[in-house]
Amino acid sequence: MTIKSLRRGYHVIKTALHFGLDELLPAQKTPWYFKLARACLFWIRNEHKDTIGGERLKLAMQHLGPVYIKFGQMLSTRRDLLSDAWAHELAMLQDRVPPFDSQLAMQAIEEELKAPIDSLFDDFDPEPLASASISQVHTATLKSNGKSVVLKVLRPNVEAQVVADLQLMSQCANLLEMLLGQGNRLRPAEVVEDYRLTIMGELNLKLEALNATKLRNNFLDSDALYIPYTYEELCFPRLMVMERIEGIPVSDIDALKAQGTNLKLLAERGVELFFTQVFRDNFFHADMHPGNIFISRDHPDNPYYIGLDCGIMGTLSEEDKRYLAENFLAFFNRDYHRIAQLYIESGWVSEHTDVLAFEQAVKLVCEPMFNKPLDEISFGHVLLEIFRTARQFDIVVQPQLVLLEKTLLYIEGLGRQLYPQLDLWQTAKPFLEQWMAEQVGPAAMLDKAKKQLPFWGDKLPEIPELIYDNLKMGRKLIGSQQQMLDRYLKHQHRVHKSNYLLITSAVLVICGTLLFEQNATLWPSYACVGSGILLWLVGWRSRPKNRKF
Ligand SMILES: Nc1ncnc2c1ncn2[C@@H]1O[C@H](COP(=O)(O)OP(=O)(O)OP(=O)(O)O)[C@@H](O)[C@H]1O
Numbered sequence: 001m002t003i004k005s006l007r008r009g010y011h012v013i014k015t016a017l018h019f020g021l022d023e024l025l026p027a028q029k030t031p032w033y034f035k036l037a038r039a040c041l042f043w044i045r046n047e048h049k050d051t052i053g054g055e056r057l058k059l060a061m062q063h064l065g066p067v068y069i070k071f072g073q074m075l076s077t078r079r080d081l082l083s084d085a086w087a088h089e090l091a092m093l094q095d096r097v098p099p100f101d102s103q104l105a106m107q108a109i110e111e112e113l114k115a116p117i118d119s120l121f122d123d124f125d126p127e128p129l130a131s132a133s134i135s136q137v138h139t140a141t142l143k144s145n146g147k148s149v150v151l152k153v154l155r156p157n158v159e160a161q162v163v164a165d166l167q168l169m170s171q172c173a174n175l176l177e178m179l180l181g182q183g184n185r186l187r188p189a190e191v192v193e194d195y196r197l198t199i200m201g202e203l204n205l206k207l208e209a210l211n212a213t214k215l216r217n218n219f220l221d222s223d224a225l226y227i228p229y230t231y232e233e234l235c236f237p238r239l240m241v242m243e244r245i246e247g248i249p250v251s252d253i254d255a256l257k258a259q260g261t262n263l264k265l266l267a268e269r270g271v272e273l274f275f276t277q278v279f280r281d282n283f284f285h286a287d288m289h290p291g292n293i294f295i296s297r298d299h300p301d302n303p304y305y306i307g308l309d310c311g312i313m314g315t316l317s318e319e320d321k322r323y324l325a326e327n328f329l330a331f332f333n334r335d336y337h338r339i340a341q342l343y344i345e346s347g348w349v350s351e352h353t354d355v356l357a358f359e360q361a362v363k364l365v366c367e368p369m370f371n372k373p374l375d376e377i378s379f380g381h382v383l384l385e386i387f388r389t390a391r392q393f394d395i396v397v398q399p400q401l402v403l404l405e406k407t408l409l410y411i412e413g414l415g416r417q418l419y420p421q422l423d424l425w426q427t428a429k430p431f432l433e434q435w436m437a438e439q440v441g442p443a444a445m446l447d448k449a450k451k452q453l454p455f456w457g458d459k460l461p462e463i464p465e466l467i468y469d470n471l472k473m474g475r476k477l478i479g480s481q482q483q484m485l486d487r488y489l490k491h492q493h494r495v496h497k498s499n500y501l502l503i504t505s506a507v508l509v510i511c512g513t514l515l516f517e518q519n520a521t522l523w524p525s526y527a528c529v530g531s532g533i534l535l536w537l538v539g540w541r542s543r544p545k546n547r548k549f
Pocket residue numbers: 095129130131132133134135136137150152228242243244245246291292308309311
């Protein structure tokens with residue numbers, strides 16, 4: 001631990017105590033040494049006694065800076081762990097932070113490009129277009145084609161700051177886990193690990209550029225989503241250059257209305273996009289907060305989304321996808337038993353779960369939803385509530401499912417904001433039904449066979465050789481089996497012969513003994529015993545040496 005990290009640690013502890021976060025721990029679970037340590041820091045007082053818990057946490061995170069602000073934002077999406085009130089407070093955290101010095105930005109850009117900015121760009125604007133917790137965005141014109149672009153550059157030293165803060169966070173999380181006990185539903189260590197994966201993904205802009213290109217290619221022919229072009233040859237871990245887009249922020253409903261955007265179509269397209277990304281492409285944008293989504297200004301009657309910031313993308317396994325689709329369908333068919341079964345079959349909950357108890361719990365979650373009009377039912381909330389329920393049954397929620405549930409909540413929230421009567425089921429059902437039919441119908445079989453074709457194409461030339469080798473091996477096998485049989489028969493023959501001689505010798509010895517007692521002449525008796533001994537010797541010698549053949 002360096003002096004710097006000790007100072008940072010002290011700053012974090014001071015902030016936590018200053019906002020009274022220690023008082024939020026249940027008193028009965030706080031051990032004596034924790035209370036003693038708190039008493040030793042008596043000069044740091046809780047100055048927010050009148051503020052409620054969620055708000056105190058929000059203020060503390062705001063005070064601690066960008067890494068904690070982003071952590072708070074992520075935490076706000078873990079509604080399976082936090083109560084709605086706390087999640088609501090944390091969702092209000094804004095990571096629009098003051099820009100950093102343009103000189104530093106330009107220096108970082110030139111270091112990555114290994115060339116002066118004006119050798120590649122015209123009109124570079126030192127005034128940032130936007131400035132967020134991790135990066136800052138500047139506009140320019142690309143010299144080679146005259147197109148408007150943006151340069152997204154990481155904040156100076158942001159990686160070191162993130163790593164140091166993460167280390168501290170995971171130490172605090174481990175301490176908290178110790179205080180609250182392993183079984184606590186907050187699972188601080190798991191949450192911090194989840195955050196680590198998320199934020200580390202955002203720290204590599206080269207990776208973000210690759211994600212953006214992949215998503216762009218998936219939707220090249222789409223009239224629902226546009227992803228700006230990234231100039232991959234100008235993308236590096238700390239710098240990303242992409243096409244500049246013009247759009248209306250999706251949260252600016254007034255501006256969307258003013259230009260006559262077809263909001264119903266837009267909301268429905270949002271749901272379609274989600275299902276297409278998850279089920280068709282298995283590659284979904286998992287950071288769809290309103291700051292990353294813009295709406296086209298052209299043809300507002302047929303509007304499309306513009307997506308930015310592909311740092312966090314999600315994928316599901318084929319199995320998870322199928323279980324998820326079946327889950328949605330089972331939910332709308334009110335088949336709670338099937339939902340419970342699906343959770344167990346998929347391995348999302350332990351196989352030792354009491355299915356009936358779990359089914360009852362799922363029913364308690366789902367049934368009230370059906371008393372609502374369809375346009376008020378929320379897939380995201382259903383999934384969220386089922387996760388919360390499943391936690392009581394010791395579910396290990398897969399990170400990719402949490403990402404998906406979070407994205408679904410965003411999409412739904414967005415859709416309902418755009419068009420409050422949005423009927424998610426009507427929009428999603430045809431898609432899901434078609435997808436399921438494609439998975440299990442004859443077309444799916446044909447498709448799977450088609451997918452196997454390259455494999456068989458590869459293996460086909462080897463088949464005659466394999467057949468020849470197998471036949472040869474078969475012939476050898478028959479030959480060796482025949483030899484084994486011959487050996488066995490010979491062995492049996494020797495065993496029988498030896499047994500016959502031994503029994504005969506025993507009979508002759510017995511006869512010789514009887515003759516010896518009854519006859520005055522002794523030679524027949526000696527002859528019997530002698531030939532008996534001779535036969536015994538021959539029989540003993542002809543015995544097979546070992547029992548194996
Ligand atoms: N291609 C672009 N064209 C126009 N503006 C852009 C473009 N890319 C980013 N911006 C602007 O910069 C802002 C920040 O970009 P982005 O969301 O990618 O950064 P970030 O650091 O990942 O922020 P956060 O993760 O907090 O959302 C966007 O909200 C948008 O206003």
